[in-house]
Amino acid sequence: MDPFIEFLKRETSRVRVRRVGTSTYLVEEENSKQRMRNLPTDFIDILFLRNEPAEQVIVEKSLIRELRYRLEELEKETAKLRHRNRILETLLAICVVSIIISLFL
Amino acid sequence: MTTGVKQDVRKLEEEIKKRFVGNEEVVHVLTLNLLHERSTALVRAPRGRGKSTLMLLFLKGLFNDDYVVLSGASEIKRGEVVARLHIPSLEREGVEQVIWSAFVKARGKGIDEANRLNPYTASNIYHLLQFGEVWAYGQRFVVGDFVLFANENPADPTTFIHPPPFYDRFDVSVQLSSLSLSDKFRLQSLVEKHGSLIESMPQVMDFETLREARKEVSEVEIDVDLRATLNVLVRDLQVCIRNRDLSRVKPPALCEGCHFVHNVCSSVREGPSERAILVMYSLLKAKAWLDGSVNEDDIYRLSTYVLAHRMELVRQDRGVEELQRLLRRQREFNDERRSRKQWAILENLYRGFNRELYKLAGEIAVEDLVFAEELIRLEADWVKKGSLKPEETISSRLTSDAVKL
Numbered sequence: 001m002d003p004f005i006e007f008l009k010r011e012t013s014r015v016r017v018r019r020v021g022t023s024t025y026l027v028e029e030e031n032s033k034q035r036m037r038n039l040p041t042d043f044i045d046i047l048f049l050r051n052e053p054a055e056q057v058i059v060e061k062s063l064i065r066e067l068r069y070r071l072e073e074l075e076k077e078t079a080k081l082r083h084r085n086r087i088l089e090t091l092l093a094i095c096v097v098s099i100i101i102s103l104f105l
Numbered sequence: 106m107t108t109g110v111k112q113d114v115r116k117l118e119e120e121i122k123k124r125f126v127g128n129e130e131v132v133h134v135l136t137l138n139l140l141h142e143r144s145t146a147l148v149r150a151p152r153g154r155g156k157s158t159l160m161l162l163f164l165k166g167l168f169n170d171d172y173v174v175l176s177g178a179s180e181i182k183r184g185e186v187v188a189r190l191h192i193p194s195l196e197r198e199g200v201e202q203v204i205w206s207a208f209v210k211a212r213g214k215g216i217d218e219a220n221r222l223n224p225y226t227a228s229n230i231y232h233l234l235q236f237g238e239v240w241a242y243g244q245r246f247v248v249g250d251f252v253l254f255a256n257e258n259p260a261d262p263t264t265f266i267h268p269p270p271f272y273d274r275f276d277v278s279v280q281l282s283s284l285s286l287s288d289k290f291r292l293q294s295l296v297e298k299h300g301s302l303i304e305s306m307p308q309v310m311d312f313e314t315l316r317e318a319r320k321e322v323s324e325v326e327i328d329v330d331l332r333a334t335l336n337v338l339v340r341d342l343q344v345c346i347r348n349r350d351l352s353r354v355k356p357p358a359l360c361e362g363c364h365f366v367h368n369v370c371s372s373v374r375e376g377p378s379e380r381a382i383l384v385m386y387s388l389l390k391a392k393a394w395l396d397g398s399v400n401e402d403d404i405y406r407l408s409t410y411v412l413a414h415r416m417e418l419v420r421q422d423r424g425v426e427e428l429q430r431l432l433r434r435q436r437e438f439n440d441e442r443r444s445r446k447q448w449a450i451l452e453n454l455y456r457g458f459n460r461e462l463y464k465l466a467g468e469i470a471v472e473d474l475v476f477a478e479e480l481i482r483l484e485a486d487w488v489k490k491g492s493l494k495p496e497e498t499i500s501s502r503l504t505s506d507a508v509k510l
Binding site: 003005006007008009010011012014015056058 | 329330332333367434437443446448449451452453455
């Protein structure tokens with residue numbers, strides 16, 4: 001047998017193929033989902049599960065939009081908190097000054 | 106008998122390791138490389154790292170003193186490397202009697218500082234390295250089998266720039282690293298013990314025993330999965346939809362706007378030749394024979410030695426690390442291929458056209474050029490039979506990218 005065809009046949013023997021009428025289905029097995037290495041598209045796993053990234057990472061457009069939205073939201077939240085922080089700092093300073101003045105009166 | 110030959114080869118490696126400190130993997134790779142016909146190896150390192158010592162240790166262990174070393178120098182001419190005419194015969198009788206050089210006739214050959222050898226002189230031995238024969242003055246001399254070691258210091262200021270075909274003739278190239286602190290102590294003790302390391306090297310086996318080992322290695326069978334991994338790896342490094350090999354523009358400029366710009370191909374300026382496949386195949390056989398096993402990790406480890414001098418990368422300045430990075434990327438891509446089950450899809454399409462599977466294969470093909478090539482081969486037949494319209498084919502979609510150039 002041609003070694004190339006032998007290789008293809010061996011790869012096929014590792015995959016469950018179901019034929020229903022004229023349709024062919026490649027059956028996804030649970031075990032096959034466990035991969036040895038991370039793939040370039042495993043971006044969410046890298047971000048949220050702290051998985052080790054592959055050498056190159058490929059990201060879909062929609063995911064970029066999602067990430068950009070989340071970043072903007074976080075920046076807005078940070079700006080809001082910074083603003084509150086300033087107000088609180090000012091209030092604290094006024095309180096300290098008031099206490100010091102009250103001590104001398 | 107088999108065990109005896111194998112023991113001799115192991116003994117040779119051991120004796121060399123007893124005298125050559127550090128770089129254990131390099132010595133093992135060079136030993137494996139000995140185990141196929143007309144083996145050629147290039148040892149690269151800066152000055153004083155033991156390039157010549159390693160070369161001579163191997164030659165002495167195999168041939169005792171019966172080997173010939175060419176010392177690379179620009180004034181070495183063809184007569185010393187290949188052959189010269191016997192002048193008295195020519196003058197008195199008008200007969201062109203060719204005197205073949207000792208280098209050509211020797212079974213054990215060495216080229217010291219190959220980078221100092223005049224490239225025009227070096228070109229005379231290309232045919233010898235490839236086919237085991239030389240031509241001079243219209244006459245042929247069949248050398249047959251041999252062992253050749255060469256070394257060079259790429260940073261040597263008196264270096265000639267040899268063309269890529271010269272380096273492609275070497276089966277493997279190894280880089281010697283400097284010695285660690287403990288290794289330096291070992292080196293001093295060894296020199297104290299042996300005096301001259303090369304003189305102390307015994308002849309462990311003769312050339313006939315090596316040929317016997319080579320014959321046994323050639324009969325080893327390599328599993329088709331490993332062959333596939335190897336072939337896919339080399340094809341990934343060769344393939345280019347814009348025909349890089351014939352294009353005057355090379356990556357990265359060539360890759361501008363290309364659909365495959367993020368693939369491994371865009372990091373390669375000159376891909377490996379088909380010799381790489383044959384050498385790797387021989388090394389895998391040698392590994393299986395000598396070490397008793399060979400696996401996918403070995404393919405990627407040995408590839409560094411087989412590909413480093415055969416390829417030009419876009420980031421050549423990063424050296425071997427860049428090649429190793431590309432190999433890691435290619436391996437990840439190969440894992441993706443398996444998880445996509447694309448080879449099973451191709452096998453089903455080989456058995457007959459199936460529109461649903463073809464659609465799936467088409468989606469994979471636009472991400473994988475090696476897969477696309479195989480799919481395109483099948484398409485011609487389907488178009489001829491009327492199962493597929495020419496405008497529906499992957500070839501029409503992918504080649505339009507190439508035509509845009």
